[in-house]
Amino acid sequence: MVYLSLTKPLSNLFSLRLMPLPEENELEGLQRLDPQAISALYDRYFPEVYRFVCYRLNDESLAEDLASEVFVRLLGAVKSGRGPQTNLKGWLLATAAHLVTDQIRQTYRRPESDLPETLPDVAPGPAQDYEKLERERRLNKALATLTGDQQYVINLRFNQGYSLDETAVLMKKNANAVKQLQFRALAALNRALGEMP
Amino acid sequence: MTSETLFDALETCLEALDRGDAVESCLMRYPALAEELRPILISALEARRAAVTEIPAEVAARGKARVLQAAAEMRAERQSQPKAAVLPFWRQKNFFSARFYRLAVSASLMVAFLLTGGTGLVNASSGAIPGDQLYPVKRGWEDVQLAFVFNPQHKVELEHKFDQERVQEIEELYTEGRMEQVHFQGVVQSQTPKFWVIDGLQVAIGEETLFQGEMTVNSLVEVLGETDDGRIKAEQLRLLATPQAYPTGTPTWLPPTLAAPESTHESEDQSGESKAPAGGDQEKQDGEDGSEGIKSIPPPTPGSDLSDDQASFLPTGTPRPGSKDSSDSESEGVNAIPVPGTQTSGSQTGSSEHSSSSSEEEHHSTPYPEPTKVEK
Numbered sequence: 001m002v003y004l005s006l007t008k009p010l011s012n013l014f015s016l017r018l019m020p021l022p023e024e025n026e027l028e029g030l031q032r033l034d035p036q037a038i039s040a041l042y043d044r045y046f047p048e049v050y051r052f053v054c055y056r057l058n059d060e061s062l063a064e065d066l067a068s069e070v071f072v073r074l075l076g077a078v079k080s081g082r083g084p085q086t087n088l089k090g091w092l093l094a095t096a097a098h099l100v101t102d103q104i105r106q107t108y109r110r111p112e113s114d115l116p117e118t119l120p121d122v123a124p125g126p127a128q129d130y131e132k133l134e135r136e137r138r139l140n141k142a143l144a145t146l147t148g149d150q151q152y153v154i155n156l157r158f159n160q161g162y163s164l165d166e167t168a169v170l171m172k173k174n175a176n177a178v179k180q181l182q183f184r185a186l187a188a189l190n191r192a193l194g195e196m197p
Numbered sequence: 198m199t200s201e202t203l204f205d206a207l208e209t210c211l212e213a214l215d216r217g218d219a220v221e222s223c224l225m226r227y228p229a230l231a232e233e234l235r236p237i238l239i240s241a242l243e244a245r246r247a248a249v250t251e252i253p254a255e256v257a258a259r260g261k262a263r264v265l266q267a268a269a270e271m272r273a274e275r276q277s278q279p280k281a282a283v284l285p286f287w288r289q290k291n292f293f294s295a296r297f298y299r300l301a302v303s304a305s306l307m308v309a310f311l312l313t314g315g316t317g318l319v320n321a322s323s324g325a326i327p328g329d330q331l332y333p334v335k336r337g338w339e340d341v342q343l344a345f346v347f348n349p350q351h352k353v354e355l356e357h358k359f360d361q362e363r364v365q366e367i368e369e370l371y372t373e374g375r376m377e378q379v380h381f382q383g384v385v386q387s388q389t390p391k392f393w394v395i396d397g398l399q400v401a402i403g404e405e406t407l408f409q410g411e412m413t414v415n416s417l418v419e420v421l422g423e424t425d426d427g428r429i430k431a432e433q434l435r436l437l438a439t440p441q442a443y444p445t446g447t448p449t450w451l452p453p454t455l456a457a458p459e460s461t462h463e464s465e466d467q468s469g470e471s472k473a474p475a476g477g478d479q480e481k482q483d484g485e486d487g488s489e490g491i492k493s494i495p496p497p498t499p500g501s502d503l504s505d506d507q508a509s510f511l512p513t514g515t516p517r518p519g520s521k522d523s524s525d526s527e528s529e530g531v532n533a534i535p536v537p538g539t540q541t542s543g544s545q546t547g548s549s550e551h552s553s554s555s556s557e558e559e560h561h562s563t564p565y566p567e568p569t570k571v572e573k
Contacts, residue, residue: 068260158244179204190240
């Protein structure tokens with residue numbers, strides 16, 4: 001009797017792994033390098049990846065390059081058998097985070113320049129846009145002083161708008177750990193912003 | 198007030214901000230924490246204000262073009278390389294993950310059994326077929342059984358039994374018309390460009406099929422594929438052992454197109470088998486199955502290094518890695534496999550000279566090198 005009663009919950013447990021996830025189907029298409037599958041996957045995840053990258057870089061053309069680079073890396077990883085098995089979105093965003101960090105590191109190695117006089121007029125709308133740009137620049141500088149995890153959690157929660165639980169899944173942490181992390185991240189961000197001129 | 202409630206309070210306030218509440222109204226809920234939370238919430242608002250919302254359509258389009266271009270280059274590169282080099286098996290997580298998963302399941306089951314002293318779940322899983330919820334339990338239990346059998350002879354016997362079980366499971370899947378992923382080992386019995394017969398099961402070879410190792414007729418291979426309309430679409434094929442000459446029993450498989458009751462083609466009566474000389478009883482039974490292909494099968498060769506008992510444990514036609522050859526028996530082993538769906542069965546009953554120049558063009562010849570075992 002004990003076993004009979006055990007069978008059901010255990011079998012449910014197994015079914016969690018055995019049922020093909022939508023992501024698994026997507027990954028099968030990727031392995032074949034099927035253009036349709038790649039196209040569908042790109043359409044589904046590109047907006048999130050792009051927003052994630054753009055938030056930190058504040059440079060649309062660079063963000064565009066890096067966001068598509070994330071997908072090219074995914075293809076390469078899947079092709080060589082090192083791709084994600086589950087949590088595809090988590091993999092994409094983590095890769096994006098690495099690329100962004102590398103990019104920012106490279107930028108810091110070069111002599112930093114403030115907003116140049118000849119900044120291209122991306123979206124004309126003088127003072128308001130300048131203020132917005134300046135605010136974003138400050139935020140980015142402040143974010144750069146945070147740890148990788150702190151930057152990641154702020155991006156996921158406040159830029160991407162993911163819930164606490166979604167963020168926990170993507171960061172492979174439990175919800176309580178994310179609560180603590182976001183508190184410390186915001187506290188650090190507050191300090192960094194306060195120290196800026 | 199503990200830190201834990203501070204973190205919880207922040208989360209509650211953030212959710213309230215999301216709903217459009219003002220900072221101060223959020224803080225009114227936590228007057229004791231208000232001073233501590235206020236700068237944090239202001240930072241949160243600052244972080245949120247910079248959120249990227251607009252994605253220009255041309256940005257997405259340009260990025261997609263770049264990704265598809267990269268995919269096209271990778272496809273071209275893959276086509277220019279031999280398939281086996283593209284995805285080496287040892288670098289593929291998927292291929293072995295099923296086995297690790299099963300072992301993990303079975304290890305936890307072992308603990309459960311030790312604690313409770315029963316096998317109810319295993320019994321419940323005994324009729325499971327691939328895709329069933331209890332199937333991992335069944336396979337895991339088989340792994341456990343194999344791990345605890347130390348007598349090599351019994352181990353071979355058990356492996357043979359499980360091999361038969363795989364074939365039966367797949368036939369059940371056919372009967373039920375289910376498409377499920379299957380993973381089994383078997384002997385290549387015939388090869389055509391599009392279809393191989395492995396342990397009596399028709400395996401469709403497609404462009405996507407990945408090969409690991411040079412597989413010829415009589416090779417022992419590992420198959421990962423999916424059942425589909427009475428055949429298995431192969432995804433990955435891996436060589437486990439090259440064919441080797443030994444006095445085979447009789448290949449008792451029947452091509453699915455020729456005979457209905459393939460599922461019972463191999464005798465399950467182990468005791469009956471073990472008393473007979475290698476393949477003797479089985480051959481007789483197979484003859485009764487009515488296969489035309491069977492006529493071409495030569496009798497087993499005496500002088501085998503294998504004892505009768507050992508030979509009877511081998512899946513008929515299965516070259517077991519590590520079994521020894523005697524040179525004069527080599528010819529028999531080579532000839533032992535008839536070709537399903539092709540003619541000239543009579544021509545194969547001859548001696549070794551005919552063996553490697555098989556009359557079927559599409560069949561690979563089998564040079565029968567020294568037995569080599571491929572690392573699993």
